[in-house]
Amino acid sequence: MGSKDRILRLKEETRVNILDASLDIVKEEGWQALSMRKIADKIEYTAPIIYEYFANKEAILMELTRKGFLLLARDMKEAKEKHRLPAKQIEAMWLAYWNFAFAQKEFYQLMFGVDVNCCELAEIMPEAEVPFNIVTEVIQEIMAPQNPSEDDICVKYYTYWSVIHGLISINLTRRTTSDDINREILKTAISGITRSLSA
Amino acid sequence: MGSKDRILRLKEETRVNILDASLDIVKEEGWQALSMRKIADKIEYTAPIIYEYFANKEAILMELTRKGFLLLARDMKEAKEKHRLPAKQIEAMWLAYWNFAFAQKEFYQLMFGVDVNCCELAEIMPEAEVPFNIVTEVIQEIMAPQNPSEDDICVKYYTYWSVIHGLISINLTRRTTSDDINREILKTAISGITRSLSA
DNA sequence: AAAATAATTTAACACTGTTAAGCAAAATGA
DNA sequence: TCATTTTGCTTAACAGTGTTAAATTATTTT
Numbered sequence: 187m188g189s190k191d192r193i194l195r196l197k198e199e200t201r202v203n204i205l206d207a208s209l210d211i212v213k214e215e216g217w218q219a220l221s222m223r224k225i226a227d228k229i230e231y232t233a234p235i236i237y238e239y240f241a242n243k244e245a246i247l248m249e250l251t252r253k254g255f256l257l258l259a260r261d262m263k264e265a266k267e268k269h270r271l272p273a274k275q276i277e278a279m280w281l282a283y284w285n286f287a288f289a290q291k292e293f294y295q296l297m298f299g300v301d302v303n304c305c306e307l308a309e310i311m312p313e314a315e316v317p318f319n320i321v322t323e324v325i326q327e328i329m330a331p332q333n334p335s336e337d338d339i340c341v342k343y344y345t346y347w348s349v350i351h352g353l354i355s356i357n358l359t360r361r362t363t364s365d366d367i368n369r370e371i372l373k374t375a376i377s378g379i380t381r382s383l384s385a
Numbered sequence: 386m387g388s389k390d391r392i393l394r395l396k397e398e399t400r401v402n403i404l405d406a407s408l409d410i411v412k413e414e415g416w417q418a419l420s421m422r423k424i425a426d427k428i429e430y431t432a433p434i435i436y437e438y439f440a441n442k443e444a445i446l447m448e449l450t451r452k453g454f455l456l457l458a459r460d461m462k463e464a465k466e467k468h469r470l471p472a473k474q475i476e477a478m479w480l481a482y483w484n485f486a487f488a489q490k491e492f493y494q495l496m497f498g499v500d501v502n503c504c505e506l507a508e509i510m511p512e513a514e515v516p517f518n519i520v521t522e523v524i525q526e527i528m529a530p531q532n533p534s535e536d537d538i539c540v541k542y543y544t545y546w547s548v549i550h551g552l553i554s555i556n557l558t559r560r561t562t563s564d565d566i567n568r569e570i571l572k573t574a575i576s577g578i579t580r581s582l583s584a
Numbered sequence: 585a586a587a588a589t590a591a592t593t594t595a596a597c598a599c600t601g602t603t604a605a606g607c608a609a610a611a612t613g614a
Numbered sequence: 615t616c617a618t619t620t621t622g623c624t625t626a627a628c629a630g631t632g633t634t635a636a637a638t639t640a641t642t643t644t
Contacts, residue, residue, distance in 0.1 A: 222601060232624055234603080243601065337566070344555060345570055352551025355497075356543060367536070371544055378577065421632060431593055433634080442632065590641070600631060611620070 201239045203229045205253070208246055212292045217299075247296060252313050254293035258286050259316040266320060272328045273380050279321055280350055280376050284369075287354040295358070298351065318343065328383045342383060349375045400438045402428045404452070407445055411491045416498075446495060451512050453492035457485050458515040465519060471527045472579050478520055479549055479575050483568075486553045494557070497550060517542065527582045541582060548574045 207228035211220050222243060226233040240246045265282035266275045287294040297314075325339050334342075353372055357365075406427035410419050421442060425432040439445045464481035468474045486493040496513075524538050533541075552571055556564075 221599085223599090233601085234625090235623065237602075238622085341566060341570060344552070345574065348551030348555060348570075349548050349574075350551070351554060352547030352549070353543070355550060355554065356547060367540060371540060371547075375544065375548075378581075382577075420630085422630090432632085433594090434592065436633075437591090586644085588641100588643070591639080593636105593638070595634105595636080597634080598632095600629100602628085602630105604625105604627080606625075607623085609620105609622080611618100613618075614616085 197239075200229060200231075204236055204239055204246065205249060208250065209292065217292070217295060248311070250293070251296050252311055254290065254297045255311070255313040255316060257290060257293065258283065258297070259313070259320070261286050262317055262320055266324070272324050273377075275324050276321070276328075276346075276380055277373070277376050279324070280346060280372070283317070283350060284354065284372060287358065291358065294354070321346070325383065328380070331384075342379070345379050345382075346376065349379070396438075399428060399430075403435060403438055403445065404448060407449065408491065416491070416494060447510070449492070450495050451510055453489065453496045454510070454512040454515060456489060456492065457482065457496070458512070458519070460485050461516055461519055465523070471523050472576075474523050475520070475527075475545075475579055476572070476575050478523070479545060479571070482516070482549060483553065483571060486557065490557060493553070520545070524582065527579070530583075541578070544578050544581075545575065548578070 204225060207225050208220060210228065211224050220243075222233045222236055225236060225246075236246075240249070261282045262279045265278040269275045269278050322339050322343050325342050326334070329339065329342070332338075350372065353368060353375075357368055403424060406424050407419060409427065410423050419442075421432045421435055424445075425435060435445075439448070460481045461478045464477040465474045468477050521538050521542050524541050525533070528538065528541070531537075549571065552567060552574075556567055
């Protein structure tokens with residue numbers, strides 16, 4: 187009775203196919219061009235069968251969002267492990283974040299775009315908290331001598347994040363200045379905030 | 386033959402009505418709920434007549450974007466004129482920017498949201514450059530002793546902007562920390578960058 | 585009053601997400 | 615093996631979107 191398994195495997199396969207097809211379409215034509223019928227075309231089915239794998243279009247986007255956070259978390263962890271000094275770890279992690287935003291532009295837009303109602307995202311999706319957690323860990327480490335509160339650490343995290351996200355936002359929409367200049371601004375900003383941690 | 390004038394006045398009036406109705410709908414239901422038929426309902430016409438006033442939906446959004454930039458520029462100018470010291474002027478202008486983002490949330494989302502293809506926005510819409518210009522003027526003033534290049538000033542402007550836009554982005558989507566804390570982060574960041582201008 | 589022009593609406597097209605009904609093939613039970 | 619049920623999938627449909635063309639109504643001009 188391995189046929190059940192085979193069928194389950196096939197079902198899982200088309201689930202993956204739906205996600206892959208979605209990402210393909212988005213990379214080719216952008217998020218706003220993604221439609222159920224286009225996905226169906228790509229996986230050689232008709233639109234309604236998608237609803238046997240996902241409740242609705244938003245569920246597909248949610249799944250991709252989760253995948254994005256997993257990828258980002260992996261990159262940031264890898265970056266961290268390449269250094270010993272907490273300050274270096276912070277810089278490496280945010281540079282990984284920066285690189286991810288451009289290398290996986292579509293993922294980043296989905297994860298941090300305005301159309302996402304991210305208010306409850308962290309509650310619904312634990313994966314979204316992983317990048318936050320691994321960074322705040324190191325912030326905690328650096329600030330340990332000052333016995334910082336949860337809020338203090340949170341504020342510092344968002345200081346980093348807002349600078350970096352802001353810079354990424356300009357560069358994703360309006361590409362004005364060169365990449366090198368932006369990397370310089372980024373590094374300067376990061377080290378500035380990092381210095382402010384121990385002050 | 387003043388009837389021609391009266392008709393022109395009426396035409397201008399419904400043009401304004403379309404823009405007002407659009408903004409009303411957006412404030413009630415958000416940008417994604419804005420539709421041509423809803424606008425038509427509100428101005429008590431049918432959808433196609435809107436196309437006699439605007440080429441398409443995007444043209445309406447563009448007009449509102451321009452209005453937004455005019456409002457923002459006015460606020461920032463006012464804030465600037467209340468101070469003498471360049472450093473104070475910078476802080477006041479960015480605080481005005483900050484306040485605008487929350488007081489006119491819908492405008493801000495339209496002006497700086499991801500869905501806007503702002504690459505050519507400055508070219509198409511001169512109004513979009515006014516906030517940039519009045520800030521860079523003051524940056525220039527502060528940095529004058531160092532004979533900065535256009536690029537130097539631009540980099541500094543974007544350093545300010547990315548921090549502030551980043552902070553606003555978090556607070557517009559995810560409201561996590563309190564408003565007072567964010568204002569504190571904002572002020573600290575601004576004065577930090579301002580200090581870096583003369584260094 | 586008749587003809588020409590302008591203002592407005594209805595109808596339609598090609599899309600969108602989503603649901604219900606129908607059909608055909610495969611699996612199951614007798 | 616035949617009848618029945620289940621499964622997989624498609625077609626059709628609904629309500630919505632932006633947009634355009636045709637038809638209709640109202641207004642002005644001759």
